[in-house]
Amino acid sequence: MTSRTARRRVLRVTVPSGGGDEPAAEARADLLAVEEPLEIRVGGQPLAVTMRTPGHDIDLAAGFLATEGVIGSAAGVSQIRMCDANVADVTLAPGTPLPAERLRRNFITTSACGVCGKESIDAIRVRARYDVSADQVRVSPAVLAGLPDRLRAAQRVFSSTGGLHAAGIFTAGGSLLALREDVGRHNAVDKVVGWALREGRLPLAGCVLLVSGRASFELTQKALMAGMPILAAVSAPSSLAAELAEESGLTLVGFLRGTSMNVYTGTQRLDVAGLTGLEPERRASGRAG
Secondary structure (H helix, E strand, C coil), X not given: CCCCEEEEEEEEEECCCCCCCCCEXXXXXXXXXXXXXXXXXXXXXXXXXXXXXXXXXXXHHHHHHHHCCCCCCHHHEEEEEEEECCEEEEEECCCCCCCCHHHCCCCCECCCCCCCCXXXXXXXXXXXXXXXXXXXXXXXXXXXXXXXHHHHHHCHHHHHHCCCEEEEEEECCCCEEEEEEECCHHHHHHHHHHHHHHCCCCCCCCEEEEECCCECHHHHHHHHHCCCCEEEECXXXXXXXXXXXXXXXXXXXXXXXXXXXXXXECHHHECCCCCCCCCHHHHCCCCCC
16 A cells, blocks of 8 residues: 655754744654545546545545445445556446536546536535434534544544644544545545445434534535534634535534634534524624634
8 A cells, every 4th residue: 555654855944932043954854644646437437536645545435426426325336446556446336327427527636625626516516315404413512622632633644744634423422433534625524434335334324524624615515415414623614614504404513622613503403501593694603712
């Protein structure tokens, strides 16, 4: 398997805090998170190329197909095999239709964006198979507040490079079910969704998806495609993410840091004494402070 880290020689420069002395410099080795392309094929035909961190590539291919609406369970796939280090070929099960033309991507998907290869605006929205609005799970704010530390403690490559995002699936009680790392947030989510699909756990009812960084539209959509009722992020959500969460009945939590958080939608799932309803426009505003 291709390594997930690469060693590179750097010049370490330190500026004195007082400002009077000359900056100090020394040559040293540094570890970087590896970024390489993965081509996903279906029946030998190219479907997509995504820039990712090697590792759990079969999960990534399975999760990509699930969050794009191509398959809904492990029964939709006969086999996923790695042709080489950077090519995953998926054989769909008999009766599973080939991806619609609108799913085909015309150029490389970067590690920063999982939708930039879409052919049209209409292709961005994918109809979810599961209705998360019916999920009655409730979660304690204290449990949510403790999840970022649990996610960080389980990140292996981040601790050595500082350059990877993470996605984790947690139970409502705070138990970590799966964690994946990648240079791209969307890839990390696809990897945990792919794990769940291959384990026969979709839909992930009653679960929390925690992502490092921000909560974008695409990550919200991926949570919905996997049937997860709660999406939490350590940074800000986008306006479109909040709109999609509101429309779909998903609980969206942002700025999950320390002992505070902002709940943008789906406040009914949080066990908070005396909680009163919030208007949608108030739910989508404000900063943690």
